Amino acid sequence: MKMAISPTRREDFPEWYQEVIKAADLAEHAPVRGCMIIKPNGYAIWENIQSTLDKKFKEIGVQNAYFPLFIPLSYIEKEASHIEGFAKECAIVTHTRLEKGVDGKLTPTNQLEEPLIVRPTSEMIIGDSFAKWIKSYRDLPMKVNQWCNVVRWEMRPRLFLRTSEFLWQEGHTAHATSDDGEMQARGMLDLYANFARDILAIPVITGDKSEGERFPGAVNTLTFEGMMQDGKALQMGTSHFMGTNFAKASGIQFLNESGNLEYVNTTSWGVTTRMIGAIIMVHSDDNGFVMPPRVASKHVAIVPFLVKEEHNSEVLSYCHKLAEELNKIIYYNKSVVAFVDTTNRRGGEKKWDAIKKGYPLRLEIGKRDIEQNRLPLFLRTKENDSILLSKDELIKEITNYLDQIHDTLYQKAFKFQQENIVSVNSLTEFADLFREGDVFPNHFVSAPFIGNKIVEGQIQKEYNVTIRCIPHDQPQLAQCIFTKNSGARHAIFAKAY
């Protein structure tokens, strides 16, 4: 079978990734270094991620709002470890007017008294609002979310994975007690992990971040990590429990039931356009992109086979009517999107285009298929066989086929993940696995660890891996293979994006 993407995953995974994005018309680099343009075929996936998550957020009482793009420098400075975490990657607005200079060139003028930071996150500005909005225990919990753009200046940009500007949602909540806050942070992690599994068909590993990987200023960072097909880890999103750290920095207090002032406990949690990068690297193959059906921009590509001029209008009109009928079907709260490829290309080219773009289903329809009422349906996950269906069967069964593709994708990714997690109990085994250099695929290594930031730094330096997460529910503690201290939980080590 012809391979559409060159190089293949095994030949050069990073290059393959770029080529899939290009072939599927998902995004491209913007004129401003580090920024990206998300093209319609990619943006539709983000819209589907948004609408599905947004509904889930609202079901648990989260309300959307909008906070400003610009943050005064003094706000960012309020929490010391927070500003340290972002200082190296801030875009800073210093002027608000352009005027022609003596050389005739436009030059920034009207310098601001206080520089403004383009938000890298809105913790501090939302904290300031919470301090005004929250007065008593009756105002708690407060749960606010915003969908917006954020900026973290990036020297080595990669489409969807690391860009200077990206899109995300950031949820921020305030609670009366530490328990409520921790429960919220944990609940969001579960919501995200279920979303990854049920909607994106991606199995994830969940747990705590280690000290070295924690969000600046957080008490605990919960994470969910996906295994890409090169065996590297991608952090797909995080949920932070801040304790009262940010409440103290922003002065968020409430009168409790006894009439005493207390600091609230806060959480924040977010996912970004990076999720699209995960989808690409988990599901796609050497023929191109593979869209998980529940966030697909389009579900069904209809390729009309136009062989004889005199039949063309009949075939086309049949295809258009079929698309119309399919578009009435609802799948995961949205209309199925079927479209007829009417471009001026040969059938074979259209077929390959649909494969590379990763549409879950493809129908190839010619005059004879219509006459016989046997329509050849191709599943993106099973390219070699077509299924012959009557039009009625197709309409009746289409959501089942979409579910089937979802299940196939999930099972395949889950199997791959399980096969590539290795558990070790000695430093020798650990070192052997990571000293080999880059293999394909790389491994996730589960090893007992207990130690601080410094130990983590040493491990990263020596083996070029980081702790991705420390899974919850570990009844058996062991001896750390690095520090030899007892009481260690198994941590997942991996190379990461």
Add this chain to the structure above:
Amino acid sequence: MKMAISPTRREDFPEWYQEVIKAADLAEHAPVRGCMIIKPNGYAIWENIQSTLDKKFKEIGVQNAYFPLFIPLSYIEKEASHIEGFAKECAIVTHTRLEKGVDGKLTPTNQLEEPLIVRPTSEMIIGDSFAKWIKSYRDLPMKVNQWCNVVRWEMRPRLFLRTSEFLWQEGHTAHATSDDGEMQARGMLDLYANFARDILAIPVITGDKSEGERFPGAVNTLTFEGMMQDGKALQMGTSHFMGTNFAKASGIQFLNESGNLEYVNTTSWGVTTRMIGAIIMVHSDDNGFVMPPRVASKHVAIVPFLVKEEHNSEVLSYCHKLAEELNKIIYYNKSVVAFVDTTNRRGGEKKWDAIKKGYPLRLEIGKRDIEQNRLPLFLRTKENDSILLSKDELIKEITNYLDQIHDTLYQKAFKFQQENIVSVNSLTEFADLFREGDVFPNHFVSAPFIGNKIVEGQIQKEYNVTIRCIPHDQPQLAQCIFTKNSGARHAIFAKAY
């Protein structure tokens, strides 16, 4: 009847506007001068505007995408009149890192070689993409839209009306011919005007902008203008036909059917969070905000009247069940949102809160109402009478009551608009109307005008009014009351936001 907002509209319209926003909890000023925080009750209206318009855009083949926040200075300079229009209000990013200076203070470092402009609009950056994406007539028309934030530095900010950062959608299209482009720009104007009428219950006046009010670089700017209750005009959105001006600046060419290179014709069109300002100023009254039902954040406030302790749980549980049933009803593609006010306040306070927040319907439910199955329903537009309905009637009729409120709001606004447009045919009449100074309400004055930017400037200087629009379809031309030239169309003059 008690008036909830002080001052009233007549006493001090601008101050009344601020107080309505505060009482309805819609938005507030951000710590960064000129920026705003859109609170959940206001943001939900924006989400409803978005989802309704987005659906209409997609129906006519517009695809969403995302373009970067930052624009290189050199891109903005490409079109001379364009940069002139925005130079005085640009936020400019000059540095990308914060470091501690010798004084121990965080200081911007890592200066960019080329300053970046925070997008005031994305014309030039989308033009650059169109130049890459469009190759032949087969790629046309191209229709792209984005929902995003934009920044135009504002010295005299007013919530929703003029803020340094605001949210909007900007649609950009490219066409093979000038006719197609003009038709698209006109079609979008109609779509917006219908949306204002059918969804926001706002009657608008549509037409061309005069030369002095045209978008920098456009051949023609179409506008739709609303009349606020103080008789001032608010530009609610615009649709621009650029001809080939922007195509030439950005190099957007296509191979036509004969194989020759031609420049495309482009359009752009947008509406902003300003629409929420229009809603407030057209519909609200001296009791507070009045939400048009088809974009309401919440449709029904249920106020439980809890008189006797022993009945409270029964009343509350009835109200919650009722809310649940109402929430299953679909109104304009969205679920009806009914909620029970369970705050710790007296019934009267809850009632006034619902009125000030502008929810279209309110139910006041006590023990006896439940027993008699006669639920008192209050319409926000008819505060003095309640309608008694059984639960079944309520559920059956609720969308009719929402429609009735929509119609009442539209008719009232339309009558007000008609009463306050004055047609004049002499400069004396014109001068008399505007020399009176500020009256309440002000007038829209329709007068024959033909002239250039300079004449417009003189009129503005002398009378403090601008040409809001020149309506289409004017069979009868007249003599301009200012220049005395013949062939003048009637233009609408008004004071404006």
